[in-house]
Structures are given as structure tokens and as C-alpha cells.
Amino acid sequence: MNTKHFFAIAASISLALLLIYLNKPSDLLLSIILLAIATISCSIYFLCDDYLRGIYSKKIRESALVDSLFQFLHYRSKGNTYQRSLSYIIESSTVTEVKTGFESVKRQIRLGRSLGEALGDLFKLHSVNSNFDFSQDNVLHNSLRKFLSLYSKARDRGSSIALDSLQRNSTINMFLSTLLPSFLLFIFVGTSVISPSQTGLLFISLMILIVVPSIYALSSTLFSRRLIVETT
């Protein structure tokens, strides 16, 4: 649990208190329902946040791994040995997991394992799909090059897909963040003109402060997920 979560809890409790304050007739059941809905919306935000953080850190690791492979090939093409090239990429990598992974590869090679097998394990650990031929070193070198070119092509294609979907997502976001709550307000006016009571106010506050933000957070999460997966 981080500061974002504490903030979300505080916000949801204050929202629930506000709603209970607006609901002046002391209806215990309604207050409990409001608190429960506030907690559910807070949980939705937790889940969205954790989910996106997980995806983001995984993509950062994957990206760092591939960047390190680019550097590895570059140092190899300069005539350095495997061990020396691995030492260079271990020094230059800024992501701890990737650094530890390549240190493990280096250790395994020293113990007599082939580079292909060790790299294959590292890729499996970070769940990157690769079809390397691990039999010989020269074939491995070519298959690494092929993998990197395929990876960069896939990334370019992914970013163009993400750019295409941006327009659609912006329309959905605009609808959820502005038009839907505004229409809810207009509906509220209609109902309050027919029967002026405070229950309508309670209902509209529940919808606008808890339900609509939850839907908006969910849709934003799906959109951000696509953006992170395709472009990072």
C-alpha cells in the first residue's frame, strides 16, 4: 500500500461522510450502503492503479532487456569477448532486475553453461517471447539480430495502433468525464421539478461522485494499458 492508496481511502471516506451529511434524515441502512459503495469505488481505483503499475514496470524491464541486447551486439561487433561485453552492459544498465539477470548469465557461463541457454532462461524469467536457436554461437548471434529487428518492428506497429486508437479513446473519455455527469445533472433537474425532495440529490451525488468516476477510472485504465503495452 502506497501514498496513492492512502489518499484514495481518505478521499472515499470523506466522500461518504459528505454524502451522509447531505442525507440528513438519519437512515442507518442508507449510510452503510453509501460507505460500502465508497469502499468498492476505492477498491476499483486500487486495482486499476496496481494493475497499471505492474504492466508499466514489466514493460520497463522488457525494454531495458532489449536495449541491453542491442548494446551486447554492438560490443560483440567491436571484437570484445562475451564476458567483457556482458560486463559493459551490466555496468550501463540502470534497471536492477536486468542487471541482476545479466550477472546471473555471466555466472552461468563461467560455470560452463552456453550463452544461448543462459539467455533463454533470462528471457523466460522476464516472459519475453523469443525463438532463439541456442545450438551454436554464430547462429545465436544471427537469431539475436533477427529477434531485435522483429521486436523493433512490432513496437513500431504497436505504437501506430495506439496512435489510431487515441482518437476513439479521447471521445469516450470526453463522454464519460463531461457529458455523462452533465446529463445526469439535467436528469436530476427533471426529477426534482416533478417531486422536489432531497433523495434525488443523494442519488445524483452517489452517481456523480462515486459511480461515474469508477467507470471513468476503469476506461482510463484500459486505455493506458494499451498505450503502455504498445508504445513503451
Add this chain to the structure above:
Amino acid sequence: MLKQLKLFNLRMKFGKKDSFSDAEISSLAVNLLANYRKGNSALKSLEISSGGDLKYKRIAILAKRYLLSNAEGLEKSPFTETNLNILLKIIHIGIITGTDISKNLEDFAEWMDAKMEKENKIRSKVNGMQILSLVGIVFFFPLFSGITASIVRSSLTGISAGTIVNGLRLIGMGYIVIATLITNSLLKPARTIVSLLRDSLPMALFGCILQTVAYTFSSYAI
């Protein structure tokens, strides 16, 4: 001693929060490459490339200290920017091995340019979308809310109209704050709550002020 004082002055002047953009790092790499190809050593080119600009000079001074201090790994690097650290690493390897690093610098500059172009394209679209959502939240929502308030005031009379309008104002303000936070937070998952608040609160305040103005006008519009 004089050198240390100068360094101290530079640090005081820029502070630790001074950061370098990708464009600045790319331009430094291009200048470095041009000076390196003239036959200067890597460190000398770094000094010349920093020119008269104090910001680049700070890079050169801190980089020189880092490169000459036999630092192992990047943990002791004075910079938080990954790209700048990669550039330093290229120079570091050039110094250690004594090989020609002009090709590496050229690759780095090309890679930085391609990366910047791609990132700027995506960032401009994402920012455009975010601004569209924020404009909706802080301008159109208060506008519709104000229209709603004026309809409520004109259709209902007595205490219930006042209570309902006050309730709507509270709900609207709460919604503006929540929606701006969600818009900012879910697009940038790596950021902390403090930076998110710093980004979203000015827009939220602006929206709340617009809403107050709209509600004030709604009371005169009857």
C-alpha cells in the same frame, strides 16, 4: 580550492533539481561528436562542447569529476537522466579502452533523434487528449452545472431550491477534483501522489472558480 569554490557556486546556482531534457542531451552529443572528430580527446571535447552556457558547463564539470573518479557502475553518477548516463558511459569506455568512439557517438545522436521524434509524436497526441478531457471537466461541466442551477432556481421556490443548489455546488466541486486527479494519475502510473497533486490541483482550482462564477450568474439569471 578556487576550483572547488567555483563548483560549489555552480551547484548553489542550479541546485540539485536541475534537469536536462532529451533535446539538450542530443545537442550536447552532436557538439561532442563535432569536437571529437576535430582530433580532441573525449574529455577535452566535453569541455569545449559545454561552451559558455552554464548549464552545459555544469554537465561538463560533474561528468569530468565522475569520469576521473574511477567510479564503478552508474550508482555514483551525479545525473539522474538515463540517456546522459549512457553518453557518459560511451566516453568512459572510450577513455578506458582507448578506442575511437566517434561511431558510438554518432549512433547515440541518431538514436536520440529517432527516439525524440517518436516520443514527441505520441506525447503530443496523448497530451492533446488529456487537455481535451481536462477542458471538458473544468470548463464544460461547470457550464452545464451552472445552467442546471439556474433551471433549478427558476423552477423551484423556497428552501428546497437553495438546499439543492448548494448541494449541486458541493457535488460539482468534488467531481472536478476527483476527475482531474483520475485524468492525471492513470496516464502516468510511475508518478507519486505529490507530483500528481501538483499537476492536477491548479486545473481543479480553476474549474472550481469557474463553477462558482457560473453559480453566481445563475442566481442573477432568474
